[in-house]
Amino acid sequence: MSLMKNILATSALSLSLGLASFASAQDYQPDPNAKPGGNIIVTYKDDVATLDPAIGYDWQNWSMIKSVFDGLMDYVPGTTELRPGLAESYEISDDGTTFTFKLRKGVKFHNGREMTAEDVKYSLDRVTTPATQSPGAGFFGSIKGYDAMADGSATSLEGVTVVDPYTVKIELSRPDATFLHVMALNFASVVPKEAVDEYGTDFGKHPVGTGAFKLSDWTIGQQLVFQKNADYWRSGVPYLDSITFEVGQEPIVALLRLQQGEVDVPGDGIPPAKFNEVMDNPDEAKRVVVGGQLHTGYITLNVQMEPFDKVEVRQAMNMAINKDRIVQMINGRATPANQPLPPSMPGYTKDYEGYPFDQEKAKQMLADAGYPDGFETELYVMNTDPNPRIAQAIQQDLSQIGVKVDIKALAQANVIEAGGTPKTAPMIWSGGMAWIADFPDPSNFYGPILGCAGAVEGGWNWSWYCNEELDAMATEADSITDPAKQDERLQKWSDVYMKVMEDAPWVPVFNENRYTMKSGRMGGADALYVDPVSIPVNYDYVYVTE
Amino acid sequence: MLAYLIRRLIQAALILLGVSFITFFLLFVLPADPVRQIAGRSATPETVANIRHQLGLDQPFIVQYWHYLTGLVQGDMGRSYLQKTEVATLIAARLPATLLLMLGAIVAELIMGLTLGIVAAIRRGGALDQSLMITSFVAVSAPQFVVGLLLLYVFAVKLSWFPIGGYGSFSNLVLPALTLGIMGSGWYSRMMRSSMIDVLRSDYIRTARAKGLRRFRVLALHAMPNAILPIIAMIGIDIGIFMSGIVVVESVFGWPGIGQLAWQAIQRVDIPIIMGVTLVSACAIVLGNLLADLITPFIDPRIKLR
Numbered sequence: 001m002s003l004m005k006n007i008l009a010t011s012a013l014s015l016s017l018g019l020a021s022f023a024s025a026q027d028y029q030p031d032p033n034a035k036p037g038g039n040i041i042v043t044y045k046d047d048v049a050t051l052d053p054a055i056g057y058d059w060q061n062w063s064m065i066k067s068v069f070d071g072l073m074d075y076v077p078g079t080t081e082l083r084p085g086l087a088e089s090y091e092i093s094d095d096g097t098t099f100t101f102k103l104r105k106g107v108k109f110h111n112g113r114e115m116t117a118e119d120v121k122y123s124l125d126r127v128t129t130p131a132t133q134s135p136g137a138g139f140f141g142s143i144k145g146y147d148a149m150a151d152g153s154a155t156s157l158e159g160v161t162v163v164d165p166y167t168v169k170i171e172l173s174r175p176d177a178t179f180l181h182v183m184a185l186n187f188a189s190v191v192p193k194e195a196v197d198e199y200g201t202d203f204g205k206h207p208v209g210t211g212a213f214k215l216s217d218w219t220i221g222q223q224l225v226f227q228k229n230a231d232y233w234r235s236g237v238p239y240l241d242s243i244t245f246e247v248g249q250e251p252i253v254a255l256l257r258l259q260q261g262e263v264d265v266p267g268d269g270i271p272p273a274k275f276n277e278v279m280d281n282p283d284e285a286k287r288v289v290v291g292g293q294l295h296t297g298y299i300t301l302n303v304q305m306e307p308f309d310k311v312e313v314r315q316a317m318n319m320a321i322n323k324d325r326i327v328q329m330i331n332g333r334a335t336p337a338n339q340p341l342p343p344s345m346p347g348y349t350k351d352y353e354g355y356p357f358d359q360e361k362a363k364q365m366l367a368d369a370g371y372p373d374g375f376e377t378e379l380y381v382m383n384t385d386p387n388p389r390i391a392q393a394i395q396q397d398l399s400q401i402g403v404k405v406d407i408k409a410l411a412q413a414n415v416i417e418a419g420g421t422p423k424t425a426p427m428i429w430s431g432g433m434a435w436i437a438d439f440p441d442p443s444n445f446y447g448p449i450l451g452c453a454g455a456v457e458g459g460w461n462w463s464w465y466c467n468e469e470l471d472a473m474a475t476e477a478d479s480i481t482d483p484a485k486q487d488e489r490l491q492k493w494s495d496v497y498m499k500v501m502e503d504a505p506w507v508p509v510f511n512e513n514r515y516t517m518k519s520g521r522m523g524g525a526d527a528l529y530v531d532p533v534s535i536p537v538n539y540d541y542v543y544v545t546e
Numbered sequence: 547m548l549a550y551l552i553r554r555l556i557q558a559a560l561i562l563l564g565v566s567f568i569t570f571f572l573l574f575v576l577p578a579d580p581v582r583q584i585a586g587r588s589a590t591p592e593t594v595a596n597i598r599h600q601l602g603l604d605q606p607f608i609v610q611y612w613h614y615l616t617g618l619v620q621g622d623m624g625r626s627y628l629q630k631t632e633v634a635t636l637i638a639a640r641l642p643a644t645l646l647l648m649l650g651a652i653v654a655e656l657i658m659g660l661t662l663g664i665v666a667a668i669r670r671g672g673a674l675d676q677s678l679m680i681t682s683f684v685a686v687s688a689p690q691f692v693v694g695l696l697l698l699y700v701f702a703v704k705l706s707w708f709p710i711g712g713y714g715s716f717s718n719l720v721l722p723a724l725t726l727g728i729m730g731s732g733w734y735s736r737m738m739r740s741s742m743i744d745v746l747r748s749d750y751i752r753t754a755r756a757k758g759l760r761r762f763r764v765l766a767l768h769a770m771p772n773a774i775l776p777i778i779a780m781i782g783i784d785i786g787i788f789m790s791g792i793v794v795v796e797s798v799f800g801w802p803g804i805g806q807l808a809w810q811a812i813q814r815v816d817i818p819i820i821m822g823v824t825l826v827s828a829c830a831i832v833l834g835n836l837l838a839d840l841i842t843p844f845i846d847p848r849i850k851l852r
Contacts, residue, residue, distance in 0.1 A: 014794045045797075047807075047810060048628060048629045050628075050630050050632070052630070055630060057586040097549070129598070130596040132599045133593075133596070133600060135585045135586035135588065135593065136586075136588065136589075137589070137590070137593050138588055138589055138592075138593055139588065141590065150590075150592050150593075151592075155573060200599070202626070202630070202631065204630050205631060215817070218641070219639075219808065220631075220635070220802075221636075221802035221803075221807065222802045246712075246800070247802075248796075248800045248801070248802050248806050249711060249800040250711075250797055250798075253698065253710060253711050253798065255702050256698070256699070256702075256710055257710045257711070259703075260710060262710065278631060303610065405797075411578065411813070412582060412813070413576075413578030413579070413580075414576075414577050414578045414817045415584075416578070416583075417577050417579050417582070418577070420582065438588060448587060456591060456593065458579070458582060458594055460587050476638070528690075538803050
């Protein structure tokens, strides 16, 4: 945790590099103790849905895809700091709308063919074409010609040009300070056209990329095996010869197997029911790595529904919830939150104190707003542990200020549906569905969940909060592409979130920590086991010691 | 006999049609949108609309159902929304594991159930009989999740007699088959007990004893075959009961069968998989019942199929 904070403090993201190449980027220092070889076993409860980088969008396949594919940009392992991937260097025009990427030479796909600029263009066309059904297509909305792709009137992105086999130029229709992060998303991975054509819609089961590992076996419902890519373009990695992902394993069974030495990393983490038992055992606790993650758990207050249309009521709710107690209920696996951004996110407002926990004051505010006897409302919550218990704690806290809460515990899909339907769910506890950032940038916590764009039917802005003034501020912040003004941009984002807190459409409750357990033979820096972009671990850099 | 068979097959087809309609309808009215599961959180409204259109989910219920049905009769069960694979492939990859587990469970429940039932019948009214019947009652009512974890903890973790979950060898099969079979063994022991008691009361047994046959011979060769036969016919019905159990047992033991597949699909509103697994299970249940009915006349000639 502290390590991550340090890294964040010392690096204002590589965005600040601007016109320069990557000479000054602090890259990963190879681990002197790392030994090549060996196989590890990682378990998961659910099947792996797909390894197609244009499609895969759950935390399980996200890091697996990262190991099979590469994009133009990447992150320094264990950090949120950008570094070059398949691009060797890049240039940004003064107005921030033209990015020219120079590609590495001699990078080979798993099928042996060299990767070129044509492949970059093909991959971006593929992810934005509607037929691909990519959930990430919208991330590329700032590329010139995106709209024509989205409505089907074009088959290729106008803004992406192959200058020569090793140079690709991307023009944006508006300045986008987050664009380099977008190019580091899995959705921007480079894929070979011939392999996509060969397997068609089954490409996700037969992935071919440039990544550190290649898929060597996939037995549906049982296991996947990743084999080391001996020709990987980053020298020295990966360390492991192979990784076996065993699927269909309940977390509790995975933990038992880990304790017997049969498993190296339980991908679904430590089951809540066993958490204290593991942490009370010194031998096991020392093999648990704790880290922050880009996550906030919050209660949404639907501003279109009475009485949450009154800002005083929303503020009162913020003061009535005992966040410390909720954190205790989940065995201290989180830190109380006072604002939407998690502390490890750039743009987090450090000196903000948040609303105090003061039920007397909250009660008074309700009375002032015209609800001296409180009111009745509903709280939607996902029906898996610990969320119903957390909902009960919220219910108890609110009963102290006269608010009677009826808990609606439903399956995840039903809660999501209720949240995206107008005037349906007055309150939602986000647990199990909470926002985890796609990339480490403050803008990623705004648009879909707090901005007007998300406050639509089927959207994810479940408080239906839409403040056009803030939307304008957000757009302004993301237009600041000048690296020298990076601090100004982060300050603007900080201002946006402080204004959000004034209007109080959310009650931020906690930021969840991550607990990754590993077998005794696993090696590598702790940061690799709580890597902010690779969950549960960064497969390319971990190793085994025996 | 043939006429009976044809009539039953037509009935079976109608039942499956009904099951498909009801399931499809329930999934349609469910307040959960599969497109949002596919599109994820960051998708723009256009992306969502585009995916909805491509999957045909923007069409009226009856049109969607008709498309599904016409695909189905041509052997096309559709593609999984999230796994992006043919449902038929996914089910085919997992069905052998489920069938093996069921076979193991049937063997386990018969061995346990029949043995206990016979012993209880012989010792009717005694302390052994009563404690066995209480045990069978516990077996019938014990939640399979708990039984499974208990067996796993004792025999795999503590004693290391069997692997902790997994698939592939006989030793992997023992614990899940036992877990699934324990519930059935409770039923079988009770049925076997009463069936055995009936037979032991009958005249031919008295005759056999009267002519001086040894007790073991009377039990093993005269009484048991007649007492077991009506119970064998119940196996067909078991398949239906197993279908609900496999979801739990396969999850606990990491057994790669269709129960696991169904459970994952339900959580993610992956409608084509839910439909596929439901129909395959319904087929198994209908066929199991038909088989049970067809076997009965061979066991008991007094029953005629009409």
